Structure formats: C-alpha cells, structure tokens
Amino acid sequence: MYVSSGAVRLSQGRERPLTVHHLNQLLLVCSIVLLVAVAAVRISSRSGLPSLLVYLGIGIALGQDGLGDIHFDNAELTQVIGYAALVVILAEGGLGTKWTEVRPILPAAAALALAGVAVSVGVTASAAHFLVGLEWRQALIIGAVVSSTDAAAVFSVLRKIPLPARVTGALEAESGFNDAPVVILVVAFSSAGPVEHWYVLVGEILLELAIGAAIGVAVGWLGAWGLRHVALPASGLYPIAVMAIAIAAYAAGAMAHGSGFLAVYLASMVLGNAKLPHWPATRGFAEGLGWIAQIGMFVLLGLLVAPHELGDHIVPALVIGLALTVVARPLSVVVCLTPFRVPWQEQTLMSWAGLRGAVPIILATIPMVQGVAGSERVFNIVFVLVVVYTLVQGPTLPWLARKLRLGADSAADLGIESAPLERLRGHLLSVAVPAGSRMHGVEVAELRLPAGAAVTLVVRDGTSFVPLPSTVLRRGDELLVVATDPVRDAAERRLRAVGRGGKLAGWLGADGPRTER
Known part of the structure; x- marks a missing residue:
C-alpha cells in the first residue's frame, strides 16, 4: 500500500478516495501503534532509553524499509502535522511551568533563547561548512535547525530529575521560547531570495516575538479570567476550554504575523498559574494530549525517513553534532549565563541538557517543502544527529546531575x-x-x-x-x-x-x- 495525501494507491496503480473500509483499517493501525507506544514508555523508563527513539523506531518499522512497507514521502503533510503536534506539546509544557520557578531566571532564559541561539547557529554552521564541506546556505539551515532545544524532550526528561528550580525553570523556559526565533531563521534561510541584512532579520525576529508575547499574555489572561468567573456545568468542559484557549492563542499570534509558538506557550503558562477550577483534571487531559502529539509526531517522522539512505550521512552528523554539543552549546551557555552569575555547576548541566528531539527534524522539512537544493541531505544529517546525541545525552543527565551535586530535596507538594x-x-x-x-x-x-x-x-x-x-x-x-x-x-x-x-x-x-x- 502506498500512502499519499488524499488517496490510497493500490498495487494496480489506480487511485481511489478514502472509504469507510480504509477508515477502519486506519483506526486499527493507529490504535495498535498507540498501544505499542504506551507499552514502550514503560520499557523505555526501565531501560533508560528515551521514548522518542522508541516512537521513531515504530515509524521506521512501519515504513518502506521495515515490516509495514508503508511508502510515505509527503514532507509538507509531515510539516503541517508536526506544527500541530508542537502546538499541543508547547501548550502542555506551558501549563506545567511554574511561574515561581521561571520568574527569577526569566532574563537568563530569554538570553539563551535569543543570543544563545545566535551563537549556536554561528558556531554550528561554521563547523558544517568548514569541517563537512556543506554550502553556506545548507550549513546555516542546519545550524538554525539544531540550535533549538526540543520542548517535548526537555519537559519529559527534566521533570523526572530532581534539579534545582533555577535550572529546571531556565531550561523549560528556553525550550518554550527558542522555537520562535529558530523557525523564523529557518524560513529566512530557506527562502528563494537572498537573506536580508542581519539587522533587518533581527528586527523581524524581535517584532514577531513581541507580537506573539503580547497576544499570548492577553489571551491567557482573558481566558483565565473567564474560567474563574463562569462556572461550567460539567467538570470535563474545563480541560477542553483551557486547551482551546491555548490553541486560539497560537492561531491569533500566527495570523497577526507574530510568533504563534511563543503565544501558545505564554498563554498556557498564564493559564497554568491562574489556579483554575478542576486543575488536576485539566493537567491530566493536557498531558494525555501531549503524549498523543509526541507519539504521532515521532511515528510520522520515522515513516518519512528512509534508513537505507542514512549511511552516507552518519559521519557528517557526528561531526556537526560534536561541534554543537561540545563547542556551540557550552559557549552559548557561558556567554548568556555568566553575566547573571549562574554557578559553573549549573552552567555545565545546562550545557549538556540542550536536548534535541522532534522539533529539529520537523524544522528540517521546511527546506524540503521550499525545494532548497540538498534539503534531503540536510534532513538525513539532522535525523542521524538527533538520534545519536539523544542516546548519549538523555540517559547521562541524571548521572551528571549527581556528579555535580545538583539535587532538589524538598517536601512533596499538595x-x-x-x-x-x-x-x-x-x-x-x-x-x-x-x-x-x-x-x-x-x-x-x-x-x-x-x-x-x-x-x-x-x-x-x-x-x-x-x-x-x-x-x-x-x-x-x-x-x-x-x-x-x-x-x-x-x-x-x-x-x-x-x-x-x-x-x-x-x-x-x-x-x-x-x-x-
């Protein structure tokens, strides 16, 4: 079976529209994938293997080189679904972010999301150009793509590790903030025309961030005020209303030519700290949606990749990933956090905790959709880089935190x-x-x-x-x-x-x- 957008192509080459029978098959496959993914979470938690790699493995197993033999190559559909999943993940992460933890470290997190991204893009792109031999356009795209820490990876990994509130707050806020400027950079580098002057690009980034922040805070405040003053007839309506408000913030921010990703994260943070009715039910609902978004996003990315094409890209991915992990990320952390007098132990941990996940892979589909020359190579390099360095960084974070004696011993909250x-x-x-x-x-x-x-x-x-x-x-x-x-x-x-x-x-x-x- 060949899966394409809008139709199912049979072996005879004819195309037929989707029918109820196809829907039944799709529901069966999706339910089985979800059950396998849920069971995989238990396995990954026991083995220390990051769950996102398990989901990618499920997608690869279903793909053209696996047992499922599903041929899927629609990068545009992957990008659209990935954006939608990222909105849900950022909303879930914002709802769980405590303002009391983020507020003291907010300037440092903003510096990491802006100046830190700039440093990381410059160093990584230079390594991709001079060490791997990529053209400057491809090198800049890779530098921008992998400079974004993944919100899903950060939220899922860090909340399982007892770290100081300042470290957790800075990393969570950075992962929520830095998607916006990185998306703008990737789109600019992937455009058909030449990149504008750097100060024009910086101005556009700041303007979009300002619009997104204003809309996110306004929508979140209005939504929280309404939910606190209007008693809904059923408790199950509160989680639906909260998620609808968060998604509306994204849509409003994007349609106003601002950063929708920043808008949804800030709106969710405002809602999450507003002491809304039936809050545990809302958190559980949002967490469930976040899991579904992660599973669907990673499985789809696994379907998109062709494993037999990855062999030639392993060495470039390792070289670029090494430059990113050992040079670019630590340098950006030191440059951004030293003025805030952050201890070196916390800087070391935050340097190693710049986790990558599905977000860089989704962003790597942007040049593919734009038809940039060599975009398939960029996608494959990013895919290998994310898989290899997630295997290295994720499981070693708890060990590094113990070695640096960074732990949080506090009484359980009510x-x-x-x-x-x-x-x-x-x-x-x-x-x-x-x-x-x-x-x-x-x-x-x-x-x-x-x-x-x-x-x-x-x-x-x-x-x-x-x-x-x-x-x-x-x-x-x-x-x-x-x-x-x-x-x-x-x-x-x-x-x-x-x-x-x-x-x-x-x-x-x-x-x-x-x-x-």
Whole structure:
C-alpha cells in the first residue's frame, strides 16, 4: 500500500478516495501503534532509553524499509502535522511551568533563547561548512535547525530529575521560547531570495516575538479570567476550554504575523498559574494530549525517513553534532549565563541538557517543502544527529546531575483541586496529602485556616468522616475544604505552607521553610 495525501494507491496503480473500509483499517493501525507506544514508555523508563527513539523506531518499522512497507514521502503533510503536534506539546509544557520557578531566571532564559541561539547557529554552521564541506546556505539551515532545544524532550526528561528550580525553570523556559526565533531563521534561510541584512532579520525576529508575547499574555489572561468567573456545568468542559484557549492563542499570534509558538506557550503558562477550577483534571487531559502529539509526531517522522539512505550521512552528523554539543552549546551557555552569575555547576548541566528531539527534524522539512537544493541531505544529517546525541545525552543527565551535586530535596507538594460553588460564592477544595508531606501528624486545628474556610470531610482508607479539631491528619488522606471566595487563595496558601513546613509553618514564613531547590 502506498500512502499519499488524499488517496490510497493500490498495487494496480489506480487511485481511489478514502472509504469507510480504509477508515477502519486506519483506526486499527493507529490504535495498535498507540498501544505499542504506551507499552514502550514503560520499557523505555526501565531501560533508560528515551521514548522518542522508541516512537521513531515504530515509524521506521512501519515504513518502506521495515515490516509495514508503508511508502510515505509527503514532507509538507509531515510539516503541517508536526506544527500541530508542537502546538499541543508547547501548550502542555506551558501549563506545567511554574511561574515561581521561571520568574527569577526569566532574563537568563530569554538570553539563551535569543543570543544563545545566535551563537549556536554561528558556531554550528561554521563547523558544517568548514569541517563537512556543506554550502553556506545548507550549513546555516542546519545550524538554525539544531540550535533549538526540543520542548517535548526537555519537559519529559527534566521533570523526572530532581534539579534545582533555577535550572529546571531556565531550561523549560528556553525550550518554550527558542522555537520562535529558530523557525523564523529557518524560513529566512530557506527562502528563494537572498537573506536580508542581519539587522533587518533581527528586527523581524524581535517584532514577531513581541507580537506573539503580547497576544499570548492577553489571551491567557482573558481566558483565565473567564474560567474563574463562569462556572461550567460539567467538570470535563474545563480541560477542553483551557486547551482551546491555548490553541486560539497560537492561531491569533500566527495570523497577526507574530510568533504563534511563543503565544501558545505564554498563554498556557498564564493559564497554568491562574489556579483554575478542576486543575488536576485539566493537567491530566493536557498531558494525555501531549503524549498523543509526541507519539504521532515521532511515528510520522520515522515513516518519512528512509534508513537505507542514512549511511552516507552518519559521519557528517557526528561531526556537526560534536561541534554543537561540545563547542556551540557550552559557549552559548557561558556567554548568556555568566553575566547573571549562574554557578559553573549549573552552567555545565545546562550545557549538556540542550536536548534535541522532534522539533529539529520537523524544522528540517521546511527546506524540503521550499525545494532548497540538498534539503534531503540536510534532513538525513539532522535525523542521524538527533538520534545519536539523544542516546548519549538523555540517559547521562541524571548521572551528571549527581556528579555535580545538583539535587532538589524538598517536601512533596499538595495536590489541590478546586471546584466553584457559584450560588454559594465559595469553593470546594480537594486536598490530597502525599507521601513526603509535612502535613502528616498535624491536627486539623493546627492548620489554622483563615476565617471562612474549614475542613468539612476527611477520606481515609476508603472511609469518610467529619473530622474533629483534634483529628490527626495522615499521609494518603484526602481533605474536603470549603472556603468562601474572599479567602480561597489564602486558604490554599496556608494548606501548601503546612504541607511544606508542618505545624511550624507560621513561624517559618508563609511558604514554609526555605529550601534550596
């Protein structure tokens, strides 16, 4: 079977439009691929093999050189689907980004996403031209493509490693910010005409970033305000509304000739820090969509690549990847972070944590769609580079963090879900006490919730009961707290403070004991 856009070509060479029978086949194949990919996550977590490589392997196995014998070569369709998947991944990443972690390191992250990308593009392109022999146009395209850290890889890997908040916040913000300037650079280098003066290109990048940032923040703020003041009739509507607002930010930013990628990330970050109702359900929904986007994107990229054509591109990919990993990335980190007095241990880890994934491969389809000479070679080099250096960098990050003694030892945070009680002008907070929380052993009276908030029910070992002031809370308990609208935020802050600092949180500050994260 030959898969092309809009039709299925049979062995006789005739083309027939898609029918219900073809839909049934497609649904069966997609469901099997998803199940295999879900099982592969478990295998990759045990073996340390990055899951994105497993997904790429599934696509290759289904492709023309594999068992599936599916011939797929539509770079334009891959680019469109890849963009859509990247929007979902950035939305999921923005929803999980904590503003308290990003705010102190925001200038440094912005420097990495702008000046750091410029340094990385220059060094990598020079290596591709002088060491590999690529023409300057191809070298600049490769330099721009691989200079973007992959949001999916960073979000999935870093959140499994207990790192200081400054490191995690900087890397997550950088991966969310740097897609925008890199896309602009790749499109400019792939255009038919000559590249404009550098200052014109820089001005265009800054203008698009400014438009995207303004639209993203505005859409996110308006969406959060609306969701907090309008009680929807079903809790399942909140996740759908949040994702729709985030995607609308991307579309609005792109249609306004701004950076849609920056818009969706900032809008999602605003929504993620707005304390919306039914937040755990929204996070779970967004995480599921993010997984589907990653699986679909990597499998499609695996289908697009032809493994039998990669042999001649292994050495150039290794040389360019070595220049990127050993020279370009560390140099950009040192140049951008030294003025902010970031310790050398954190700079070392961030130099090694410049993870690449599907984003560079998707960006490598842009010159293919534009018909740039040698674009197939660029795509193959980028594909090999991503696979090899993901195998090297991803599994070694935890080991490097331990060697650099960069760890975060902090009490487990509470999971608090809020449901609005519109007619009562109040909120019902569902508070889960996790295993590491210092709320264990605290009496209900010692919570000292503000007036207008009270613990109304405790669920313990499947049994619910109304607590007394002397009831001692335990790990695994779930509390139902009713709070009036004016004290809702104060009640949540107090609960989190007790979760971090225990019954002495009042003497240790509003947020409990201060720990180095």
